Amino acid sequence: MKISVALPHKKYPIFIERGILDQLGLLLTGIWSPRKIALISDTHVAPLYQERIIRQLQTAGFRVVAFQVPAGESSKNWEIAVRLYRSLANNQFTRSDGVLALGGGVIGDLAGFVASTYMRGIAFIQIPTSLLAQVDSSVGGKTAINLDTAKNIIGTFYQPDAVFIDPDTLKSLPQRFICEGYAEIIKMSALEGGTFWQMTGEIHHPDEIITHVEPLIHQSISYKAKVVCRDEKEAGLRQILNFGHTIGHAIELLSNGALAHGEAISIGMVQIVQLFEAYDLTKDSISDGLMQRLNQAELPLNSPLIGTADFYRQIINDKKNHGGMLNLIYLKAPGRPAMHSIPIDRAKLFFTGKKSFETE
Ligand SMILES: O=C(O)C(=O)C[C@@H](O)[C@H](O)[C@H](O)COP(=O)(O)O
Ligand SMILES: [Zn+2]
Secondary structure, X not given: OEEEEEOOOOEEEEEEOOOHHHXXXXXXXXXXXXXXXXXXXXXXXXXXXXXXXXXXHHHOOOEEEEEEEOOOHHHOOHHHHHHHHHHHHHOOOOOOOEEEEXXXXXXXXXXXXXXXXXXHOOEEEEEEOOHHHHHHHOOOOEEEEEEOOEEEEEEEEOOOOEEEEOHHHHHHOOHHHHHHHHHHHHHHHHHHOHHHHHHHHOOOOHHHHHHXXXXXXXXXXXXXXXXHHHOOOOOOHHHHHXXXXXXXXXXXXXXXXXXXXXXXXXXXXXXXXXXXHHOOOOOOOHHHXXXXXXXXXXXXXXXXXXXXXXXXXXXXXXXXXXXXXEEEEEEEEOOEEEEEEEEHHHHHHHHXXXXXXXXX
């Protein structure tokens, strides 16, 4: 399966195929001329696939230098980025070389950020190995590192030259991380509605995610690519992809690693939909359908972190806020996302769900 992301300034392919890692060398020769490649991975993923990929690339005529960073969100920081810049410079990487990101969302975001800034931009390709990265973060060109406690606060929009998705890599992923990636699939299905929303309604157990993973990845990416092609830099429409992320990012951060990104987004979607139902801004039945889907994937629906003083501090710093307004994405119905803006100084009142909010 191949999906094309056709932006006004750049077009790139996304390949989805079991076993595609074993064709990588050959496929890459159709995209990149012979060059030096920095293969950036982490301490969990590298032992699984690195040697196999290096062999492939060398056979196809590429020179490979492999770099590994510690696995986990804490690697998405400035110090690790600087270490990677130094390694690229020490190995005489130039703008005619390339960076391959092999791993989950952390590696894609970090390697993409380094690729986009080293020498003002060096060619970049994504090989996402987690479900979350395969259905969401590897597509669309967002790159990022964190600053202290602020998630994704430094970053660029930098599109890859290609994305290679091998669903076989999910075999090594614990069920918890299949489910957290699936939360972003449910998000995309709620935003698109129609047959995609029906499709997620037919998944009744975590095991069924893997059984249907290829069509789920395909639907998710096709929808995301459509949104990104209409608004690459998140000036408007792309903000809908942040459905569930205002609450989600806040509690993900406050949980200090206890909540995976997709788990936090699961909670964030349910809580925001319920809030909008309480304000009669959305159809009552949406939270039922959403909770049923998330529940069947054994995802969390609530968190005691919501409503704390720290929670409101995080909400106030959300990246979607502009001009003193908090911009919240919600659903009028499945397939009908919308944005509701409220003054930041009234956020706490709004989140406590007071019906009197509008008239005060
Ligand atoms: O690609 C996008 O655009 C998204 O918003 C997808 C999100 O699921 C993803 O978590 C993204 O990284 C969040 O973006 P951010 O701008 O809030 O860092
Ligand atoms: Zn997300």
